[in-house]
Amino acid sequence: MISFTLNKEKVSYDVDPNMPLLYVLRDVAQKTGTKFGCGAGQCGACTVHVDGTPIRSCLTPVSAIADKSITTIEGLADGEKLHPVQQAWVDNNVPQCGYCQSGQIMSAVALLAENASPSEADIETYMQGNICRCGTYPRIKKAIQQAAVQMQEVK
Amino acid sequence: MSQVNIVSRRQFLKSTGMVGGAFILGGALPGCSEKAVESGAADVAKAAAKNVISELGYFVSIASDGAVNIICHRMEMGQGILTSVPQMIADELEADWSKVSVTLAKGDPKYGHQSTGGSGSIRNFYDYTRKMGALAKDMLEQAAANRWGVDKSAVKAENHSIVKVGTNEKFGFGELAEDASQLPVPDLDSLELKDKKDFKIIGKDVKLLGQEKIVQGTATYAQDIQVPGMLIASIERPPVIMGKVKSFDATEAKKVAGVVDVIQLRERSLPMNVWPSGGVAVLATNTWAAHQARQKLKIEWDHGANAAHNTEAYKKDLMANVSKKGSVARSAGDVYAHEYDPNKTVEATYFMPYHHHMSMETPAATAYQEGDKWVVWTGTQTPQWGKRMVLEELGLEPEADADKVELNTTLMGGAFGRKGKNDFTIEAVELAKATGKPVKVVWTREDDVKHGFYHATAANYYKAEVSDGGKADNWIQRVSHPQIAWMFNPASEAPDTGAMSQSFADNPFDLKNLSCEAAKTPTHLRIGWLRAVHNIHNAYAMGCFVDELAAKSGISTQQMWLNLLGEDRVIDPTTQGFEGWNNYGNNDEAHALSTARMKNTINYLCEQAGVNEKTADNEGWGISYATSFNSYAAAATKVRVVDNKVEVLEMHTAIDCGVVVTPDRVKSQMEGAMIMGLSIALKSEITVKDGAVEQGNFHDYVVSRINEVPELNVHMVDSQEAPGGVGEPGLPPIVPSIVNAIFHASGIRIRELPVNKTLTIA
Numbered sequence: 001m002i003s004f005t006l007n008k009e010k011v012s013y014d015v016d017p018n019m020p021l022l023y024v025l026r027d028v029a030q031k032t033g034t035k036f037g038c039g040a041g042q043c044g045a046c047t048v049h050v051d052g053t054p055i056r057s058c059l060t061p062v063s064a065i066a067d068k069s070i071t072t073i074e075g076l077a078d079g080e081k082l083h084p085v086q087q088a089w090v091d092n093n094v095p096q097c098g099y100c101q102s103g104q105i106m107s108a109v110a111l112l113a114e115n116a117s118p119s120e121a122d123i124e125t126y127m128q129g130n131i132c133r134c135g136t137y138p139r140i141k142k143a144i145q146q147a148a149v150q151m152q153e154v155k
Numbered sequence: 156m157s158q159v160n161i162v163s164r165r166q167f168l169k170s171t172g173m174v175g176g177a178f179i180l181g182g183a184l185p186g187c188s189e190k191a192v193e194s195g196a197a198d199v200a201k202a203a204a205k206n207v208i209s210e211l212g213y214f215v216s217i218a219s220d221g222a223v224n225i226i227c228h229r230m231e232m233g234q235g236i237l238t239s240v241p242q243m244i245a246d247e248l249e250a251d252w253s254k255v256s257v258t259l260a261k262g263d264p265k266y267g268h269q270s271t272g273g274s275g276s277i278r279n280f281y282d283y284t285r286k287m288g289a290l291a292k293d294m295l296e297q298a299a300a301n302r303w304g305v306d307k308s309a310v311k312a313e314n315h316s317i318v319k320v321g322t323n324e325k326f327g328f329g330e331l332a333e334d335a336s337q338l339p340v341p342d343l344d345s346l347e348l349k350d351k352k353d354f355k356i357i358g359k360d361v362k363l364l365g366q367e368k369i370v371q372g373t374a375t376y377a378q379d380i381q382v383p384g385m386l387i388a389s390i391e392r393p394p395v396i397m398g399k400v401k402s403f404d405a406t407e408a409k410k411v412a413g414v415v416d417v418i419q420l421r422e423r424s425l426p427m428n429v430w431p432s433g434g435v436a437v438l439a440t441n442t443w444a445a446h447q448a449r450q451k452l453k454i455e456w457d458h459g460a461n462a463a464h465n466t467e468a469y470k471k472d473l474m475a476n477v478s479k480k481g482s483v484a485r486s487a488g489d490v491y492a493h494e495y496d497p498n499k500t501v502e503a504t505y506f507m508p509y510h511h512h513m514s515m516e517t518p519a520a521t522a523y524q525e526g527d528k529w530v531v532w533t534g535t536q537t538p539q540w541g542k543r544m545v546l547e548e549l550g551l552e553p554e555a556d557a558d559k560v561e562l563n564t565t566l567m568g569g570a571f572g573r574k575g576k577n578d579f580t581i582e583a584v585e586l587a588k589a590t591g592k593p594v595k596v597v598w599t600r601e602d603d604v605k606h607g608f609y610h611a612t613a614a615n616y617y618k619a620e621v622s623d624g625g626k627a628d629n630w631i632q633r634v635s636h637p638q639i640a641w642m643f644n645p646a647s648e649a650p651d652t653g654a655m656s657q658s659f660a661d662n663p664f665d666l667k668n669l670s671c672e673a674a675k676t677p678t679h680l681r682i683g684w685l686r687a688v689h690n691i692h693n694a695y696a697m698g699c700f701v702d703e704l705a706a707k708s709g710i711s712t713q714q715m716w717l718n719l720l721g722e723d724r725v726i727d728p729t730t731q732g733f734e735g736w737n738n739y740g741n742n743d744e745a746h747a748l749s750t751a752r753m754k755n756t757i758n759y760l761c762e763q764a765g766v767n768e769k770t771a772d773n774e775g776w777g778i779s780y781a782t783s784f785n786s787y788a789a790a791a792t793k794v795r796v797v798d799n800k801v802e803v804l805e806m807h808t809a810i811d812c813g814v815v816v817t818p819d820r821v822k823s824q825m826e827g828a829m830i831m832g833l834s835i836a837l838k839s840e841i842t843v844k845d846g847a848v849e850q851g852n853f854h855d856y857v858v859s860r861i862n863e864v865p866e867l868n869v870h871m872v873d874s875q876e877a878p879g880g881v882g883e884p885g886l887p888p889i890v891p892s893i894v895n896a897i898f899h900a901s902g903i904r905i906r907e908l909p910v911n912k913t914l915t916i917a
């Protein structure tokens with residue numbers, strides 16, 4: 001039995017401790033917002049936060065996050081109110097197919113937590129691990145910059 | 156607020172308090188004009204629900220509070236049709252966009268054409284789709300006229316209401332919907348469409364539908380479907396196409412906790428078509444167990460004849476094929492009678508490797524039985540074709556048994572042509588039938604890369620002699636590539652007219668002597684449509700060749716394009732013997748191939764991008780152009796090359812795609828095409844060894860990442876022409892623009908892709 005906090009809720013699951021967190025989230029917890037893209041740490045689609053730090057859930061055995069706090073894309077908004085990064089995504093019409101965007105947003109939120117006003121180069125460096133085959137990169141850059149400004153104003 | 160209901164219409168009805176009730180009207184299709192049919196549950200439902208939902212034709216339903224839900228019958232893969240279809244319908248309906256939501260359709264012929272490919276949703280169904288809005292509007296107007304006891308001509312739709320002309324009296328859509336739904340459905344031919352100048356939603360920057368769900372992780376993709384008691388299937392498929400399982404041992408696999416069954420998929424007869432390719436499936440209660448156990452399978456394969464397929468040898472064959480005269484698809488004059496002056500002649504062969512779609516979401520589908528009905532959930536571009544295949548798989552009659560299969564669709568996490576093939580959908584059905592349990596088939600990334608329907612690798616040969624004015628009079632072009640048609644007909648042995656209609660034998664140049672030739676080429680891999688299809692390699696070769704001719708003539712590439720295109724005129728390749736030319740299915744005046752539009756797009760691009768500026772010595776601009784899917788697209792790229800290292804600095808696309816419905820999504824498609832073109836030009840490549848694809852994931856089928864993408868600019872030509880395609884036409888000119896830019900920056904001519912075989916990429 002492995003217990004952790006999932007989007008502020010305490011959960012426990014009886015699963016193979018080697019099972020990557022991604023499959024625990026998707027198959028067992030039925031939180032399908034976190035996506036499978038490569039299963040090999042190469043694309044970032046499966047990015048979630050463990051105690052605020054972004055990790056690739058496809059490579060993280062669930063045992064490694066026991067008793068920790070996990071935030072997934074579903075846990076980002078404050079009820080009806082979108083997180084400023086999510087809002088910036090909507091304002092800039094970032095998603096095309098949308099499939100990579102959970103991971104992109106989770107990475108972007110982590111970036112802004114580390115660096116409140118990232119330069120374009122900072123964004124490129126930080127976001128390199130998240131692939132978008134549809135090609136939404138220019139808008140991701142814009143949205144992160146917009147969210148950065150908005151989050152500064154709120155502070 | 157606009158919202159999206161992607162899962163199913165049924166769920167929409169459920170969420171608003173109605174299930175299976177309302178008033179179902181038949182006949183939204185041309186030629187049908189059925190009477191209103193009240194469903195049996197209607198009265199009960201009416202009593203039970205305050206907010207009654209009424210259906211006006213198959214596409215529009217209106218709740219009594221005025222909320223409008225529109226069916227999007229075309230499939231969404233990132234191109235934005237989930238907004239564009241509602242825009243077209245809502246504008247004709249005179250609906251308030253903020254009250255519009257959308258539901259993705261099931262696969263059902265009642266919606267008309269649903270196969271979403273060939274950049275056709277707006278290009279081919281612009282009027283049809285708008286009529287679905289006009290139809291609902293007409294019914295609301297009639298209902299209002301009846302209430303007022305006036306003729307329909309005395310009322311009109313305006314801002315989500317029907318008003319009595321010349322008065323302040325009006326009824327909201329919600330007040331009229333129930334009455335309207337009981338009226339006969341009007342004849343489509345009787346409906347008038349709005350004049351462009353009156354559009355309020357079409358062509359405007361409206362709020363896109365569906366984005367909120369995506370950013371919250373609540374949008375549903377095929378991978379996300381969950382059904383109680385379902386098993387997850389992970390399948391080991393034959394590494395070589397048409398290979399077979401000789402024998403297998405599942406002892407170890409079955410020991411993995413969570414594994415329920417191991418089943419060999421059946422061998423299928425030829426042609427392969429788009430049916431599954433067999434193999435051995437592990438079924439487990441969770442994805443992890445299925446994948447783990449699959450690695451423990453011991454399978455002995457019979458690889459079959461295609462195991463002799465190797466990229467290096469095959470490439471040599473393609474190059475050799477185009478070095479000699481092929482079968483002539485189109486000709487003018489006699490190119491072989493001319494004596495070519497070696498000082499003025501350019502002869503070049505261009506090579507492009509196989510490519511893969513690499514959609515972020517790998518294929519997935521779920522199938523189960525519910526009573527005597529089969530329910531399928533899949534992310535497919537072709538829901539009706541998929542449904543017909545499901546019926547066939549289950550041994551059911553295509554028409555008589557159509558109601559026994561419900562094919563539900565989800566958003567696709569990218570598709571690019573791959574998900575037009577329903578092999579994965581059928582795998583789910585086959586396994587659900589075999590186990591008697593709900594089954595979701597999920598493909599790993601390796602499955603996706605190794606068992607795709609690849610973009611045809613190709614060799615394109617060009618030879619022409621430049622004349623003094625910077626033109627050409629003698630022009631030979633040849634192509635050799637494996638064929639999509641071979642999937643359906645193994646007798647297909649050379650590029651067909653459909654393939655040659657894609658930036659090959661539709662050559663728009665004003666040439667005295669021309670020969671367009673195709674070479675016999677065997678096929679040894681599943682070949683499929685990939686965004687823009689044969690335009691990718693044909694436009695790459697032709698775009699590079701024009702650049703080479705310009706260099707030979709000492710004029711700009713822009714000028715060479717203009718010279719070759721010649722006078723303003725309409726191109727009709729059938730006049731030079733290319734009888735099979737299909738102009739993407741639209742051989743009509745509205746879609747005539749116009750050199751004026753080509754030249755205008757090229758000039759607009761060059762002016763907007765500033766390609767004629769003086770650049771630093773190690774920098775250069777490259778341009779190219781291609782017509783495809785009835786749209787006109789030109790691209791410009793600026794690069795820097797230092798010490799054989801290429802850095803892409805800036806990219807531009809200009810497009811004339813006729814009347815635009817969703818401007819932002821045209822822009823986003825152009826952006827996506829530039830980035831995909833960057834991958835194809837610089838680094839992506841599928842290779843085959845002993846019949847099997849060598850790549851498996853993002854580390855070896857490499858696509859562009861955020862740090863590799865330069866500033867992107869999209870320039871839309873203001874056009875009132877009939878709508879052309881958008882999803883694909885942006886891509887073909889990109890690759891040659893990059894390759895040409897490298898030449899202008901460095902003098903290095905690259906005729907073999909990807910570029911990283913020759914140069915380093917920054």
Ligand code: FES
Binds near residue numbers: 038039046
């Ligand atoms: S799925 Fe985890 S990084 Fe790609």
Ligand code: FES
Binds near residue numbers: 099100131134
């Ligand atoms: S939006 Fe489709 S992969 Fe990023």
